[in-house]
Amino acid sequence: MKYIKELSVTANEQLNEGCFLLKLKSDTALPEIFAGQFVNIQAKNVADRILRRPISIHDVDYSTNELSVVIQKVGKSTAELSKVKVNGTLSVIYPLGNSFPLNEANPLLIGGGVGAAPLYYLARQYNAKGIKPHVLIGARTEKQLFCTEKFKQVSHMHISTQDGSCGEKGLVTENSVIKEEFSSFITCGPQVMMKALAQKAKEKNIKCYVSLENRMACGIGACLCCVxxxxxxxxxxxxxxxxVFDADNLIW
Ligand SMILES: Cc1cc2nc3c(=O)[nH]c(=O)nc-3n(C[C@H](O)[C@H](O)[C@H](O)COP(=O)(O)OP(=O)(O)OC[C@H]3O[C@@H](n4cnc5c(N)ncnc54)[C@H](O)[C@@H]3O)c2cc1C
Ligand code: FES
Incomplete structure (x- = not known):
C-alpha cells in the first residue's frame, strides 16, 4: 500500500556543501519499508517544477514514525527542499519501488556520491539479520562524503576518493576491497560506476544489483517515462x- 501524506519536517541538517538530511515524521504508524524503496516529494513554491522528486529512503525509525532522506542540491526542487523549515510539512508519497535483496550471505554495498544514502538503511537491515556488511563509499573528495561515522557503526567501511583526501585514492572500482570474496555487489550511484561494477561482478562470477536513477514523472508506472x-x-x-534490478538482466 502506498500513502500520500503531509509529513512534518523534524530535522533539516546540512551534511556537506551540497547535501542535507531531512527527517520526515508521520502522525500515524509507518508501513513496513524496505531498503532501496524511495519517496516522491513535492517541493513547494517552484512554479516550473510541478512534478514530485524521487528520493531514496536513507533510514527509518519506527519508534518515532520518522523516515529520513539525504538530498543533494542539483536543481530548483532540491534547492527548495534544502530550505524547508523544521515544523514545516511536505507532501510525500511512500513507500515506492521494489527493494534491495536482503538474503545475500556476504554482500558488498557500494555507493557513489549521494547514491550512498540508501545503503545505510540496507546495512541496518542486514545488521538485524546478524550480518555486518562491508560498505564501500566513493566520492570525488573527502568534502563530499557524508554520514561516515554512522556507516562505521553498522558496517565494515571502506572509502575511495578520487583525490586521495580520504581512504584509498582512485575510483571505487579500484578499491582493494573489490578483490575480496563477496556473494554479490549491491550498488547505487552514477550509472557509469554501476556499469563498471557490474562488469567486475561478472568477472568474479557474482551477482550485481543496481538501483537505477532514471528521470521520473508519475512515479507509479503510469506515464512510462522512466522505462x-x-x-x-x-x-x-x-x-x-x-x-533495483539485477544488472545481468539489464540492456543498458
Ligand atoms: C529512484 C531514485 C532515487 C533517487 N534518490 C535520490 C537521493 O536519495 N538523493 C538525491 O539527492 N537524489 C536522488 N535522486 C535524484 C533526484 O530525484 C534528482 O536529483 C531530482 O529529481 C532533481 O530535481 P531538481 O528539480 O532539483 O533538478 P532538475 O532541475 O530537475 O535537474 C537538475 C539537474 O539534475 C539532473 N537530474 C535530475 N534528475 C536526475 C536523475 N534522476 N538522475 C540524474 N540526473 C538527474 C538534470 O539532468 C539536471 O542536470 C533519485 C532519483 C531516483 C529516480
Ligand atoms: S515515472 Fe515511471 S511510469 Fe511514470
Missing part, C-alpha cells in the same frame, strides 16, 4: 518494477 530495457521482461518501469 529501462531488460532481457527477460522487455521494457520495465524503473519507478514501479525497480528501481
Amino acid at each position: 529501462c530495457q531488460t532481457k527477460s521482461d522487455g521494457n520495465q518501469c524503473v519507478c514501479s518494477e525497480g528501481a
